[in-house]
Amino acid sequence: MAILAVESSCDETSAAVVQDGWEVKSNVISTSRKDFEALAGVIPEQAARRQTECIMAVIAEALRVANMHPQSLEAIAVTRGPGLLGSLLVGTATARVLASTMHLPLIGVHHTLGHLDSPWLAQGLVLAGPGKDREPVFPVLTLSVSGGHTDLWYRTSHTHGVLLSRTRDDAAGEAFDKGASMLSLPYPGGPSISKAAEQGNERAFPFPKPLSGDDTLDFSFSGLKTSLKYLLRDLKTPLTDTIVADASASFQFAICEHLKDRLLKALKRFPDTREVHIVGGVSANDRLRASLSDALATQGVTVRVPAELRYCTDNAAMIGAAAHFLLQESSAATAEFETEASIPLESVVTPA
Numbered sequence: 001m002a003i004l005a006v007e008s009s010c011d012e013t014s015a016a017v018v019q020d021g022w023e024v025k026s027n028v029i030s031t032s033r034k035d036f037e038a039l040a041g042v043i044p045e046q047a048a049r050r051q052t053e054c055i056m057a058v059i060a061e062a063l064r065v066a067n068m069h070p071q072s073l074e075a076i077a078v079t080r081g082p083g084l085l086g087s088l089l090v091g092t093a094t095a096r097v098l099a100s101t102m103h104l105p106l107i108g109v110h111h112t113l114g115h116l117d118s119p120w121l122a123q124g125l126v127l128a129g130p131g132k133d134r135e136p137v138f139p140v141l142t143l144s145v146s147g148g149h150t151d152l153w154y155r156t157s158h159t160h161g162v163l164l165s166r167t168r169d170d171a172a173g174e175a176f177d178k179g180a181s182m183l184s185l186p187y188p189g190g191p192s193i194s195k196a197a198e199q200g201n202e203r204a205f206p207f208p209k210p211l212s213g214d215d216t217l218d219f220s221f222s223g224l225k226t227s228l229k230y231l232l233r234d235l236k237t238p239l240t241d242t243i244v245a246d247a248s249a250s251f252q253f254a255i256c257e258h259l260k261d262r263l264l265k266a267l268k269r270f271p272d273t274r275e276v277h278i279v280g281g282v283s284a285n286d287r288l289r290a291s292l293s294d295a296l297a298t299q300g301v302t303v304r305v306p307a308e309l310r311y312c313t314d315n316a317a318m319i320g321a322a323a324h325f326l327l328q329e330s331s332a333a334t335a336e337f338e339t340e341a342s343i344p345l346e347s348v349v350t351p352a
């Protein structure tokens, strides 16, 4: 059976039809990001207004592409939070009305659980290890890296596990975005730093290792950002293309090394881990993918990322996948829920 999923937690409006938690019948994404490019941010009221205008068309298109009659749907899933409240309300109000008129159960999904389950869509993309041609297997360590958060999870099922650590300050994507702004590169910073870094030398400028003396799995990126700021201030030369390329490559390398260090440490603590997943917008980064594949190839674990870049960034298909597994594993999947701008990360999973 298939689930119709809706996601509208930030500037995107997305609807998808997902069968059995992995088969993406459709995944339509409309975004108002262009409206906000010059601001390097989002105006919440404006984003919600745009979502009100397009959400029904996006849902209709998702059903059309999936070639799915509404009667063949098993449930409707929607992101219940966290995110921008106005945007979330557009999605949840629409999903509530649809579920009620179509007499279908409604499943409220934590946005982060969607990201954590995104490697199940189309079975994900295996970068290293033995997991090709099969669906992911638990236990799984997931590094969730986006513009809003950076956290590390250990799960023994979709809904059981622990949040091992999170960032103490900026998120990894935020570090890319702020770094790009210092280097006068366009927003979003991840793709532009990654592109500039292609021509650069990643050993040109050494960066400090964050929280290096600490036996913690926590992340911290604000020190790297400050180092970049002082590096550019002290250069005493104009910002040439070569400097931008070298600084981009070195900064990107430092971020990747920090993420890799945490994953390797976590693997030592959880030696029964069978797969390492990298999800969220920053998982699109080629340097990060290469660095983690190299480091983990000898450890016998499968390294998996979402099958396509559009499953790395915010999308409704991942909400459809998460809802399917919630239905399988939790008797509370279809319980009443509130739409909330912030929901504790810890509530995504329960201890095994």
Ligand code: KG4
Pocket (backbone or CB within 6 Å): 145, 146, 147, 148, 149, 172, 173, 174, 176, 177, 188, 189, 190, 191, 194, 280, 281, 282, 283, 284, 285, 286, 312, 313, 314
């Ligand atoms: O998951 P996402 O689309 O949105 C949320 O933050 O929830 O992630 C967006 C973030 C931005 O900070 C962007 O700079 C970063 O992901 N990003 C990348 C790349 N593509 C997007 N960071 C590094 N390398 C990339 N190729």
Ligand code: ZN
Pocket (backbone or CB within 6 Å): 111, 115, 146, 313, 314
């Ligand atoms: Zn997200």
